[in-house]
Amino acid sequence: MTHQWVAFAIMVLAFxxxxxxxxxxxxxxxxxxxxxxxxxxxxxxxxxxxxxxxxMFLGTAGYAAAHAAKVWGWNPELAVLFATLCSGLxxxxxxxxxxxxxxxxxxxxxxxxxxxxxxxxxxxxxTGGEDGIQAVPRGQxxxxxDLSNNAAMYMFVMAIFLMGFAIIWRIVHSPFGxxxxxxxxxxxxxxxxxxxxxxxxxxxxxxxxxxxxxxGATKSLVFQLASLTDVHWSMSGEVVLMTLVGGLGTLFxxxxxxxVIVSMQNYLAHLGAWVTIIQGLIFVICVMAFRRGxxxxxxxxxxxPL
Amino acid sequence: xEIFGIPSQALFGQLLIGLINGSFYALLSLGLxxxxxxxxxxxxxxGAQYMLGAFVAxxxxxxxxxxxxxxxxxxxxxxxxxxxxxxxxxxxxxxxLDHLYGLLLTFGLALIIQGLxxxxxxxxxxxxxxxxxxxxxxxxxxxxxPKYRAWVIVASxxxxxxxxxxxxxxxxxxxxxxxxxxxxxxxxxxxxxxxxITLTYGFGVGLAALAGVMAAxxxxxxxxxxxxxxxxxxxxxxxxxxxxxxxxxxxxxxxxLVEGLTKVFYPEASNTVIFVIMAIVLLIKPxxxxxxxx
Numbered sequence: 001m002t003h004q005w006v007a008f009a010i011m012v013l014a015f016x017x018x019x020x021x022x023x024x025x026x027x028x029x030x031x032x033x034x035x036x037x038x039x040x041x042x043x044x045x046x047x048x049x050x051x052x053x054x055x056m057f058l059g060t061a062g063y064a065a066a067h068a069a070k071v072w073g074w075n076p077e078l079a080v081l082f083a084t085l086c087s088g089l090x091x092x093x094x095x096x097x098x099x100x101x102x103x104x105x106x107x108x109x110x111x112x113x114x115x116x117x118x119x120x121x122x123x124x125x126x127t128g129g130e131d132g133i134q135a136v137p138r139g140q141x142x143x144x145x146d147l148s149n150n151a152a153m154y155m156f157v158m159a160i161f162l163m164g165f166a167i168i169w170r171i172v173h174s175p176f177g178x179x180x181x182x183x184x185x186x187x188x189x190x191x192x193x194x195x196x197x198x199x200x201x202x203x204x205x206x207x208x209x210x211x212x213x214x215x216g217a218t219k220s221l222v223f224q225l226a227s228l229t230d231v232h233w234s235m236s237g238e239v240v241l242m243t244l245v246g247g248l249g250t251l252f253x254x255x256x257x258x259x260v261i262v263s264m265q266n267y268l269a270h271l272g273a274w275v276t277i278i279q280g281l282i283f284v285i286c287v288m289a290f291r292r293g294x295x296x297x298x299x300x301x302x303x304x305p306l
Numbered sequence: 307x308e309i310f311g312i313p314s315q316a317l318f319g320q321l322l323i324g325l326i327n328g329s330f331y332a333l334l335s336l337g338l339x340x341x342x343x344x345x346x347x348x349x350x351x352x353g354a355q356y357m358l359g360a361f362v363a364x365x366x367x368x369x370x371x372x373x374x375x376x377x378x379x380x381x382x383x384x385x386x387x388x389x390x391x392x393x394x395x396x397x398x399x400x401x402x403l404d405h406l407y408g409l410l411l412t413f414g415l416a417l418i419i420q421g422l423x424x425x426x427x428x429x430x431x432x433x434x435x436x437x438x439x440x441x442x443x444x445x446x447x448x449x450x451x452p453k454y455r456a457w458v459i460v461a462s463x464x465x466x467x468x469x470x471x472x473x474x475x476x477x478x479x480x481x482x483x484x485x486x487x488x489x490x491x492x493x494x495x496x497x498x499x500x501x502x503i504t505l506t507y508g509f510g511v512g513l514a515a516l517a518g519v520m521a522a523x524x525x526x527x528x529x530x531x532x533x534x535x536x537x538x539x540x541x542x543x544x545x546x547x548x549x550x551x552x553x554x555x556x557x558x559x560x561x562x563l564v565e566g567l568t569k570v571f572y573p574e575a576s577n578t579v580i581f582v583i584m585a586i587v588l589l590i591k592p593x594x595x596x597x598x599x600x
Contacts, residue, residue: 050406097585100592104348104405105544109588112541115534116581123574168599177437188489233537277421283414286398 003304004169007252012088015158021211025222030262031161032219035258037254038168044232045249046172047204048184049099053114053118054212056094057087059121059231060178061213066133066226067126078141078146080160080217087213088206095205099198102187111233118231118282133226136220153229160218164211171207175186179203241279244286247293252306256294318449326455326524328562329462330517332555334539335546336466337513339554340473342543343486344506345397347408351538353532354419355511358385359518361423364434364527374437374519378501381519382512389511393504416532431526458520465516466555473551482506503550541584547597557595572594 018027035060043049058187065083069073074082121127128134138147146152162181166277171177183190183197220226227237246257261279268275286293291298299306341349349354349355362384363377372380392415400407440454455520473479485492487498493499518532525531539558561580568579575582586593 032477040492051410097588100588104342104346104409107406107409108348108540108544110501111537112544112581112584114531115537115541116578119577119581123577152350240410240413274426275421276417280414280417280419281419283417284396284411287411287414288399291403291407 001274002206003302004251004306006213008169011255012162013084013250015161018171019151019154026262028154028157028218028222030259031157032215033239033242033262034255034258035125035161035164035215035216035218036212037239037258038165039208039215039240041243041248041250042066042168042171042211043204043208044243045253045276046177047201049181049205050103050107051098051110051200052233052240053110053112053117054096054209054239055231055233056114056117056210056241057091058216058219058235059214059226059228060090060117061087061305062220062226063121063127063133064213065217067222069139069221070133070136071131074139075143075154076141076221079139079221080214082285083220084210084214087216088210090213091206091209092202093265095202095209095280096207113238114231114236115233116282117188123233127228128227130228132138132225134218136224136226138224140241141193147221153163157218157222160214165255168211169209169300172251176200176203179227188227197248205271206278227247238279241283241286245293247296247299247306250290250293250299250306253293253295307354317570320570321563322449322451322562322566323374323569324566325459325559326562326566328459328559329459330521330535330558331519331539331542331562332466332558333517334535335542335554336469336551337510337517337556338539338543339471339546339548341507341510342548344482344503345393345401345408346405347397347400347412348533348540348543349507349510350409350412351392351416351419352412352511352514352538353536354416355385355389355514355532356518356521356535357423357529357532358419359515360434360522360527360531361427361518361529362434362515363522364518366558367434377519378516385515386508386512389556390504390508392511394508396506398500399505403591418590420529420533427529429528429530431528431531433525434522438524441531442541458524461520465513466558469505470551470555473513523557537547541580543594545580545584545587545594547594549594553594553596556580 015027015031041053043051061083064086065079068079068082069076094110094113097113098106101109122129138153141147141152141156145152147156179190179195179200183195183200187197216230219230240283242257242261243254244257245260246255247253264278265275268278295306329390334356338349338352341347359381362381366377366380368374394410397408400411436454440457443450443452444456473482480499481492482502485497485502489499521531542557543554544559545561546553561583564583565576565579569576
């Protein structure tokens with residue numbers, strides 16, 4: 001445990017002092033995606049369930065938070081809370097369907113369901129279709145702190161990110177997390193030991209969806225925009241890539257993976273379609289030769305889980 | 307003439323479009339099912355390989371002057387050969403791992419292929435002329451049926467049922483089905499299972515390319531043409547269940563028709579109807595209409 005605390009301290013310190021050198025909005029984007037990837041990793045890394053539709057939670061919460069903040073004029077903390085609940089609710093419905101099949105089917109079903117959600121948002125008026133919801137006000141946190149100031153917003157995003165990360169950390173080490181890992185390793189054995197595996201998988205799916213939603217809500221406040229990009233299947237692919245690069249089933253891998261992929265997209269944005277090609281190449285390389293991911297390799301090297 | 311308050315022209319027109327889409331759903335889900343049967347992976351590259359088929363036909367015509375019929379034969383072989391290379395160099399190294407890695411690898415390959423073509427050709431579609439023999443329409447009395455569309459439906463039915471026949475009724479198919487059940491035992495009988503797996507992947511990919519060539523004159527040739535269709539085909543596969551070849555074919559055609567009907571009666575839902583059906587099937591019969599839960 002102690003080395004995980006050390007790693008956690010390094011991570012907190014890094015995000016705390018990084019704004020001195022790096023553009024804060026970029027760092028906020030990294031933290032939102034890091035939380036998104038951590039939520040995704042909770043499902044694949046610890047539950048063995050590959051969701052190919054996690055963008056639906058990111059996007060749903062983005063729209064919910066943007067709508068609450070802009071149309072209803074809610075405070076940001078309430079907007080994020082409301083959006084997280086919306087994504088959690090979506091996860092209940094989609095999870096009940098998806099956990100009826102396993103493995104590859106699970107991936108295909110989540111992908112199909114998220115494509116359905118995409119088409120729904122494309123057509124319903126409240127999402128603004130191709131335009132999205134623009135000019136979302138960041139608002140006053142608790143009615144006191146003005147978040148249009150980037151420094152205040154940074155603290156807010158960092159607090160949410162660390163809170164989400166801590167929740168996941170706690171889940172992984174709880175008895176619930178242990179049972180989840182047991183199901184990942186050998187579902188039949190877990191059933192024979194008397195665990196209602198579907199129930200555990202569903203709860204994990206809901207928690208993962210809700211935390212992914214928390215990330216999406218925060219992201220829409222940071223960029224003051226909720227758009228179809230966040231619901232698109234390519235976003236679901238990106239979060240898989242982030243987690244894979246950082247290390248499936250590691251605690252800190254998704255954070256590093258998100259930082260790597262978001263930086264790559266930022267610095268290579270001028271290359272256009274090449275970004276997709278490079279992402280595809282990274283996928284292939286990771287699957288063929290680098291399945292542990294960056295953090296996974298480090299953990300393997302120091303022989304301790306990270 | 308009106309049926310349920312809908313002009314019959316519109317109704318039959320949409321049903322025809324549904325049947326055309328269904329032809330492609332059937333061809334693509336058939337390829338996915340054949341590959342899944344032996345390799346146990348979902349070929350995410352399938353949509354990109356469908357697009358490759360259309361592009362090889364398009365480039366063959368515009369650069370080399372090869373006509374539609376040549377493309378129809380050459381393209382599946384060429385694209386199938388790239389499939390063989392992919393299987394030999396990459397997929398075959400992943401069989402011992404969790405099957406999800408196969409999905410991730412093929413997803414990455416799809417991104418690469420689609421990205422390369424979008425870089426080269428942009429994202430606007432390129433037209434492919436309908437071959438001369440099939441220009442014009444049949445007058446069926448109650449509607450006009452473009453000849454090319456009739457050909458697509460017939461060709462797709464023939465290809466689907468020939469594949470079904472080969473797999474379910476011939477000796478080669480028996481080997482294939484046996485290898486699906488128990489590969490090591492079949493290998494012990496002296497059959498080269500790894501080669502069979504390679505050729506099966508090549509065949510499945512070839513089917514996708516064939517669908518691409520047939521689609522070129524109907525939809526435009528576009529680097530992204532395989533993206534959305536493959537997600538729908540995944541839903542088709544979940545609805546049908548992977549267990550049976552016939553299941554994949556029938557669900558493909560059936561869902562195309564359902565989609566066409568939805569366009570007539572409730573157009574807003576035409577994009578989502580297949581996903582809704584998938585959700586209902588999952589609730590009632592999780593293994594799929596024709597599948598058996600393993």
